[in-house]
Amino acid sequence: MVTITAPRGVTIRRAHGDNMRDTIERITEDLKELKKFYPIEISSKRIQRLRQFLICELNTLRGQPFHLYEQQEKVDYLLIKNYLERELRELELGSTRDQKTMPLLPFANSIVSLCEARATVSAMNPKDTAQQLFKMQMQIDETVSKINNNYTQFDLNKSSAFRAANIVGSLKGHLQEWFDFYKGYDPLFNWWVSAPYQAVKKLLDIIEKAIREKLVGIEPGNEDAIVGQPIGREGLLAELQAEMIPYTPEELISIGEKELDWCMAEMKKASKSLGYEDWHDALEHVKNDYIEPGQQTQLVYDLMQEAISFVEKHDLVRVPPLAKETLQMFMMSPERQKVNPFFLGGECIIVSYPVESMDHEAKLMSMRGNNIHFSRATVFHEMIPGHHLQLFMNARHRPYRQLFDTPFSIEGWALYWEFLLWNDDRFKKTPQNRIGMLFWRLHRCARIIFSINFHLGRMSPQECIDLLVDQVGHERATAEGEVRRSLNGDYSPLYQAGYMLGALQIYALRKEMVESGRIAEKEFHDRFLKGNCMPIELARALMRDQELSPDFKTSWRFYSL
Template sequence: MKTFLVLFSFLFVSLPVVAQQPIAEKITMYEADHGALNRKYSVQPSDEYFERFDRFYAGWLTNLESVDFENLSRAEQVDYLLFKNELQRSAYFLEAEEERFAKIEAFIPAKDNAMAFINKRRVGDSMEGKKVANWFSAWTEDISTAQSKLEAHGMLTKREAGFLGEAIEELQRAVEEAYKFYYQYDPDFTWWVEEPFSKWDDSLEEYQEFASNQFDAEKEAVDESGIVGTPIGEEEINRRLSFEMISYTPQELIEIANEQYQWTYNEMLKASRELGYGDDWKAALEYVKTTHVEAGEQPPLVKELAEEAVTFLEERDLVTIPELAKETWRMVMLSPEWQKIAPFFLGGEVVRIAYPTNTMTQEEKLMSMRGNNPHFSKAVVHHELIPGHHLQQFMNQRYETHRRLFRTPFWTEGWALYWEFVLWEKEFPNNPEDRIGMLYWRMHRAARIVFSLNYHLGNWSPQQCIDYLVDKVGHEYANAEAEVRRSFEGNYGPLYQIAYMVGAMQFYSLRMELVDSGMMSEKEFHDTILHNNSIPVAMVKALLTEKELSPEYQSSWKFGDYIQGM
């Protein structure tokens, strides 16, 4: 009996404990699965891509529903909510892209037959050369049919034409890849298919160019700026704000931005008076622009400003800065072409500097120098390097790396601008010229919310946005035009430009709650944020506070009910 009890006890203890798979592991598996499917179903957009990823996102959402949320740790609950939000967002944008595809797929020649050929190549099916040659001959005729159909349909929108051109180009790339799989390796295939493929390829390339330009540029340009974007409307703005876990309406954010602007304007008047320009703050701003360094001298200035910011932070023990982070950043110069859409700095591990080149006109040279003077640059170099984007990226690669999936500009740009708030309070700008430089950028960030949301709400045209930046912020006209073009024609999401100030307000509000109250030191607060990776700031708050979470969590955080310094 004793032997039996010992054996029973041993067997009982040895039985495996069924535990939940950690959410971080699920996220890692999801990313690996997503990557594998993305590589397999590489023709995007295509029917097979939409069908497979629709099932993929639905399957993972079902998988997540089986998790016992209440028995997760706080960090895992946050991971759960981040993962669920990402899946819902991905499924939503997949459906939106599929709807866009449905409007243009009729103009893609031999779409289904070409995909069948691509899929046969994926599994290495043998091909009968003569049959494939006939396919390509038929597909070449289909191109003429598709073009006639598109001509009969009339003009597309610029966005639709661009999407059609991209879809044709993507299909062409995949067919060419399939053709090269057999070409020269299969003698029969090579003998029969080489010429009909070449004709098809040339014809499709011509059609792709035609389709990409099948829009009325004059009709699309709503004003003299010539800038053509796609306003998304209030409903879509609200949906995207919900994915960012932001509970304000667009109009509320515009009102908050106007209040932030007014605070900045009042501070600008104070600095203008200090410089002897009275309330003519634009004259004071004009003076600051003339303090630019000579051509060729901007890189040494950037190095000096970067080192000044690091010294300032370390002397006040505000954030941990690893020695390797200080060692590994570097700089490059922006080309004249790049400066047309990015007239200031871009940053990260590599800071990209805007300054004149010999190919620019005299007017362009002066505008570049004036817009990148030392006092404007002092407010931006630390934004791009340390403690801004370079330090962020350095930490993102080392802590809670599974959360990089959830990166958002509201964390990335918000954090960098938040430091402009903090450094202002710490008197980093120690003369009126520096204060004007920092205030210029604060005005700019508030103005971004106002002009970009008004544009996407359908209230303003691009030209109105340009004029607003010139009038309210004191931008050079060309820089204002570049800013608006970048916002509406560049590769930025519709909410990207509001992310700077909105994210900064979120971080600052959280700092007031946790640091000003004495619950955390500044350094502890900043290090903790950096160690939890790039996530919606509402989830940063969830990690650092005790607010109860549930699987159906929706943020109701009102973080903009203050104005710094008032």
């Protein structure tokens, strides 16, 4: 504790600056421990325990002396409060969605109870357990029969059915771990349980396949099908509240459309400077300017060095020597390129380019999609001054805030540099380079439009693909990869929108701080990086030393519609 003296000699005690950091680090580890011990997401025991933990932590937080904290600690308070509230909302929304799948999963709770009894090493009777598994067989077999003979009796949309299929896949893994724990150790377990377990395991494969094919509509053998799980308007509003974005989903779509119109006007200008009236023709010209096989890695290396030299020469951001020294490069597998048709970056850069095992059409699409001019914009986005520099700094400055990772900050930062270098005449750009940069900017506008519309239930995956092909100029294969990546559940619902919206936020903040003359550009970038991860409105509060309260609500309208 630190003692301070108030007016009239009254002595009060304020929380030490490290207390909020300690709280965040403890909550991080406690939640990790709870989720590890209760790993089955549909478990009522898990939901109840997490709910209890989150509510308890929020109540404890409300009793903290917020008004006595320094600015950084006030921001930490708001970050962890927002995080806990978001976890609680997602827990309840997830539970509601899982309940809709239960008509397809009458056996699920029995599997959960077996696995949770194993986790607590509760007494287990092999004969009774075999009877439980036999009952599961009957339930699964009956459900499969209903699906095959009259699946319309299940009042489920494709999204809920897809979720049910994923739950079955997860339960198979948990049941396998349960079986392996006892197998061979307990002779009676083997004698009673092995046969009914194998029967249940086989039936789980059958019901998962039946749900995917009959209820979701995925054709047999089509591993690349794109389904996704729309979260609806209510879910989007909850996500926007957590990201501190004071706009409706419909307003975000309007922002995406307005930015797309600007990009298209610039694309037409750049196309005319190349002698093309139709921007599609100019884009085709740019796509066909690719590096021959075996030379892409050298191109990427040279582009990395160009970007580093530029930001250092013009004193735009501090680049620690070790961040430059430890740049690494790897190649992306053909399988991974189905989901990530372009480069990936961060700690290293993973280069997407065709290999000899691909068919002729796939090779050409990959080469065209990773041409010289697309690559020039991608490399500085992924490495320095983009993701690599950002992650390097995040690991060294207030690393406990990485819990508050958000695409609006992470992806927004990298795209923000595309904005800056587009506007900076010192960064040399041919018309082909400009078209390459505009392609990516169009792409990020389209991501807002298709991802929000998908989650609102207004666009199908196929319509999302068509948008990327028709209005951005994607190869169809790369468009499919982008939509698959966006909707397959590995990313948060607002992740794809976060690129452009986050960049617009940081750019608006730069106008307030740098263009107004409050601070120098290099200091602005350094302070942003050292603040680590958080919703950008809170980064703004730090930059402006804004007065804060424990019930802080988002209000920053960073974009005029």
